[in-house]
Every structure is written in structure tokens, then in C-alpha cells.
Amino acid sequence: MDKYKILFQILLAAAIRVGLIYSQYRQTIADRVEVSTLLNSWKRMTEGVALYRHGISPYDGDIFHETPIALYLCDFMINNIPDFIGLVYVLVDILSGVTLYFTAKAYMVELEETQNRDSKTYAKGVENLLMHQRDYKMCPKYVLAAYLFNPYTILSCVGFTTTTFGNLCYSLLFFSMVKGNRLLCCASLALAVVQSFYPVILLVPICIYNCRNSSRRILSIAVTITCFITMLSLAAYACYTIMGDWQFVQAVYAVSLSVTDLRPNIGLFWYFFTEMFEHFRLLFIYSFQLNATLLYLAPLALRFHNDPMLLATSLTALIAIFKSYPCLGDVGFYMALLPMWKHLFNSKAVVPDMQQSFVILCALVITSVLGPTVWHLWIYSRSANANFYFGVTLAFATAQIFLITDVLFAYIKREFTLKHGIIKEEQKAKLRLSLD
Template sequence: MGVILKYVVAGLLRYWLINLDYWQTIANRVEIATPLNSWKRLIEGVYLYDHNINPYEGDSFHESPIMLVFFYYIMKKVPFILPVLFTFLDLLTAHLLYKTSKAFIRILKESQEKQLAEVADESKPMLLDDAQLKESAEYVLSVYLFNPYSVLNCAGMTTTVIQNLLVATALWGASSGQRIVACVFIALATHQALYPVLLIVPIALILAEVNKGCTKCSYIRTLLVFVLSWGFLIYLSAYIMDGSYKYVYNTYGFILTVPDLKPNIGLFWYFFTEMFEHFRVLFVCAFQINALALYVIPLTLRFKKDPILLATVLIALSSIFRSYPCVGDVGFYLALLPMWKHLFTFMQQKFIVGCTFIITSALGPTVWHLWIYSGSANANFFFGVTLSFATAQIFLITDLLFAYIKREFTLKHGSSRQVDGKPAKLVLR
């Protein structure tokens, strides 16, 4: 299928689903919509703002003021373009990921050429050629365009579509060496959902590698542009809300304190439903440290020479451990995995992870119906499915990292293994 035909088919599919009679059902699914990205809550926030009521006074609206004003003017002036707008933005995200993957693949090839002298003779057939690299970029495009998670995320008209676009633009800016574009768009994504702040680390590493200047100076400039951009967005949001910073509690505060325990595909809601109130602060801090800070330093120290893999893994981990995840977050990082197609032969859990994804994706809606509508199941059933889904994602990421290390070791030392003169097998535990 040609590239243009892929865009046309994927666009028509998304537009058809948005105009389907079952659209409300899709838009309100707990796997798709959360208190942060729900189209229903966005409409309510715009309605309150239109009637001169502060939407952040209550507990229904948690998007940033910039997003509020953006959709306010669209709904007032041209509401009929919303289905086309969401479809176009999602296709634009796919295109940016396609361009980004091509740039990333070029970086991978340059890195491979630099390390050619360290590669063992028997491992040289494992080196990537141009055909494999080009094929990976096309897989990235196809996976995003036709992944059910991404398609349903767009069909539900969630604001995660905007977040994915912002992150994709930031990655494209970093891979192209455009520091201002990368920093401004990752600041916009952070302002909307907070967790993309993790990506400033791999973005700084990528920019330093692409621009090939003073490494420390590049890091400082990247961090400075990001902080200034984020600070300006916070100020701009306060200006929109008539100089008030009260919106911060209902945006960042809502994400960090997790007051809404409506079920979703994450791990927070069930745990804090069962948690004694006087332990809540301790475990909220523990969960958020796990999501925001725990993995950044060790992963950066180990994979600083491959910031593209670092970015992919951090996006995946934040999608798994954030307080209000949805399938749109999962679909985004799954689209990046084909860049690492050359690692798949070193992965050991592909079949288990694939089966778990399929089974949990089918069981989730089924168990939800049994719990909420039939009354023949309970919260434990649904949480069991979401826990299995999160476990499969963790297996996927750890397997990818182990595969990278195994391939790196094999390239340097060759594929043959002998211990005491007998064939041996390399196993990472």
C-alpha cells in the first residue's frame, strides 16, 4: 500500500468512526476517555467559560487554559470542522512520526558507522543496511495509522490526540536539530499533561548529538529554552484566567494528587480506592516518584549513547505509570517500536506479550460490562485485566532493553559462546 493511500484509508476510517451512531459509546469508554482528556468534560469546561463561570472552580475540568481557549474559539466559530480537525491532527502526528523515524534511523546509521571498528567479524552480517532502515520508518507510519488504540483514541475525540501531536513535533524538532521547536513543543505537552517533562533529558541528548557542538553548552541551552517556554506558558495561562494561578491545582494538582478514582487502564484508581486515608499522601508520593523520577537517571546513565531508545522507553514508562492513562498513550509509543525491529530477534517475550495485549484488550470491555451493567462481576475482575495489561507493557519494555544489551554484546564479542570448551548460551536475568 502506497504511503498516500495509507493516509487516505486511515483518515476515512477515523472520520467514519467519529460520525458513527455509536460515537458516544466510543467517546465515553473508560479505556479511551479519562477525567483529563474526555471530550465530554472539555465541552463542559467550554460551556462554563462561555457563561463567565470559572471552569476550575469545580471538579469537572482539568485541561490547561490554553487548550480551553483554543477549543472555545473553534466551538464558537467553526464547530462543524471538529471531526475533520481531529482526523487531520492525528494524521499529522503519524506524518511527523514517519519523518522523525527517518531522521532517527539516519542517526542510528551514523552511530553504527562510528562503532564499526568495534564490531566482531562474525557479527558484521547483523549490521543494519539501508533497506532495513527504510522499512522500519514505513512500519512506524503503518502502526500508528492502523493501530486500534490510536484509531479509537482519535475517534473518541480525546485531547490525547493533541498531546501526541505535541510530543511527535518535539521529537521531530529534536531529530532535525531544531532546539526551539523541540523545547517549545515539549513544554506545551508538559503544560498539558505534566509527564512529558521526562522527555527533556533524551531531547537534550539528541540535540547535542545532532548539532555536534559543545555538549555541555548544548545541554544548558536546551534546558534554558525549555524552562523559559514552560514558564511563559504558565504565565500565559494565568493571564487567560485573569491573572489567577488557581487553575494550577485543577491541572497539575489533579494529576499529582489523583482525587478522581474513576476506573481506567492504569494502576492508581484501584489501589487508592482500597487505601486507608492516612496512608494516602505517602503512597501518592511513591507512585508519582515511580512515574516521574525513578527511572530517568539510571536509564540515562546506561543508554546515554542511544538517546532515541531512551526517549522511546521513557514515553512508554510514563504511559504505563501515569495517574490517568488511556489507550491513546499506549498506541503512541507502540508506533515507535518498529524503529527497533532489528532487536526483535533478540527478544524472548514477544509471543506472550502479544497474546496478553490481545486478550486484555478483548476482556477489558467484557469485564466492564459484567461489572457495571450485569452486576455479575466486581472491581477485582476489571482491575485484574488492567493489571495484566500493565504487566504486559512492562514485559515489553524490559524485553526491548535486554534485547538491545544482548545485541550490543553480540556485536562486540561475536555470537559464538563457549565455557570450558563447550557451547554456552547468553541469558540476562
């Protein structure tokens, strides 16, 4: 029965995507700044393919910022299957969701083994905080539904953004990481890094996963890093072979690092670099890029090294929030992973683990609706300005930050409570003022 329910979900999600792709709204969705950026736009991809066909390097101008691998694949689709490109996007997106489903199943096995192993060290009276068989069974289904029916991932797929293919790389990365397949994991990470350099920090949770069950941890880490560098070199060489030069490096990576294009998006870079004085630009470039990559890596890795899946999800979420050109497809991917920690929403606990869920949900819904509204008022009605739109994107990013911090604090709170027990009301310390 469960297999039929999952199959029904997949068919329904595919039908929704196909219906929108072949509707009159597809182009409107593809043109939205929340969905398409200069790094993943299908319109820019088709222009790059047209230049490539005529023997002109698409990297000569400031139009094309995709990798040569993506250029080659899209050129193949446009030349050979132009009428079925939408179906390819749907299949890739569905495959990403199914891969996350099996990732969640493997991770639930890991959580069950961890809980059974550590149950003897738990304090008394914490039975309500423990996971049960129903949790292990339902979480993968929630992950699948959260990806297939997430409006953010649907819009990204319908808009023909290359983020859809990037999400597939991420899905394979997470699946191979939890399954312990070093080769596939490093290959997936290499493809993700070729598309955008930000995911390179995910090498840390991958190394933690690979060395957990190894007696020679340093050797395991060295092998993982070597494997990743080899795969990345092969991907870079494939790009060089396609184009015949290294010109793509400047067009693909320098634009993300230096933030030369200041078109509005759901990120935080564009407004700051539009308003600031030019002589402060380099300082803020370093500050913003460090914030998106290395700033949170060490503290999170030290605190959550016992759960590298949560560490990888947290880093993926921070990349989606703080990268230079984010889109809704990036946000939808990491949100689909959060149901794996559904037990943190435990309402039976004396003190609920996650206490800001309703506020965060309302903020995400409101900002998602206000974004296109304020954009229309700014660009078309001219009754608003850039401050209004940036205010919405700032609130959207703030809601995501609260979401991630709420999950992490709930995880720490639950971990502490399992070991030390539930602190009852009469046990709490009280501060009293005395006139003596």
C-alpha cells in the same frame, strides 16, 4: 511508487477515522473509560466551554481539568467550526503519524551513520545482526502504519480526546529532537508539560541529543534548560492571560499529583487508593509518583545515553504505564515508535534478540478484549466486581512492562554480541558435578 503507497495509507487511515466519527459508535467509544479520562474527556471539555461562555470559571468545580490553552482552542472550534471538529481531529492525528514517519527517517540516517562508523570494531560472524538498506527504508513506513492503524490511536481520535493534540506535541518533540532543532523541541516539550507534568523528564534525552555534537556540553545543556524554562514560562503566562488568574494550576496539576478522582481507568492508581487506609495515602502518593517520573530516569539515562531516542521512547512508555490517569492514546503513541528498532526482532540470529514477542502480543490482545467485557459484567450485569476489572488492567500494564524490558534487553544483547561475537553452543560454560 512508495509515495503513492504512503498516500494510500494516509487516505485509508483518514477514511477509517472519519467513518467511525460519523457513525453511531462514536459516542460509545468516547464514553469508554479506557479511552477518556477526567483529563482528556471531550464531554468535560464541552462543559468547561459552556461555563466559560457564561462567564463562570470552569475550574471552580471538579468537572474541568484541562489547560486554559486547550479550553481556548476548543471554544474556538465549537464556536466557529462545530461541523468540522471531527475533521480537525483526523487532520491532527494524521499529522502526528506523518511527523513520526519523518522522525523515523531521520533516526534511520543516524543509525546508518553509527553502524558505518563502528563497523570496524564489530566481531566476526555478526553479519546477520547488522542492519541493511531495506531495514533503513522500511522502518519509517512501519512506524507510519503502526500509528495510523493502531486501534488505540484510532479510538483516541474518534473519541475526541485531547490526547490526540498531546500526541502531536510528542511527535513534534521527537522530530525536532532527532533533527537538532532546540527551539521547536523545547516549545513542544513545554506544551506537553503544560498539559501534564510527567513529560518534564524528557528534558534529559533532549539535553543529551543537543550536547552530543557540541564541544561545550555544559553550556549546551544550560542553553537547552534555559530555552525550555523560557518556553514553559511563556505557555504558563498564556494560560494566565486567558483565565486572568492561576486557579487552573490547582485543577490541572493537583488532581494528577494527589489523585483525588478514583474513577476506574487502565492505570494502577485508582484501585490501590480505593482500597488503602487513609493514613497510608501520602506514602503511596509519593511512591507511585516517583515510580512514574524519577525512579527509572537515572539508570536508564546512564545505560542508554548513547541512544537518546531509545531513552526518550522508554521514558515515554513508562509515563504511559505508570501515570495517574493513562488512556489508550498514550499507549498507542509509544507503540508506534517501536518499529524503529525492528532489527531487534532479527530471527536470523543464533539467539533471537526479543524472545517474548508472541506472549506479549497475546497478552495485549487478550486484555484489550477482556477490559470492556469485564467492565460490562461489573457495571451492567453486576456479575463481577472491581477486582475483575483491576486484574485486567494489571495484566495490561504487566504486558507493557514486559514489552519495554524485552526491547531494552534485546538492545543490550545485540550491542554486546556485536562487540564480542556470537557465543556458540560449544563455547558456553557448563557446570558439572563430580564425585571426586
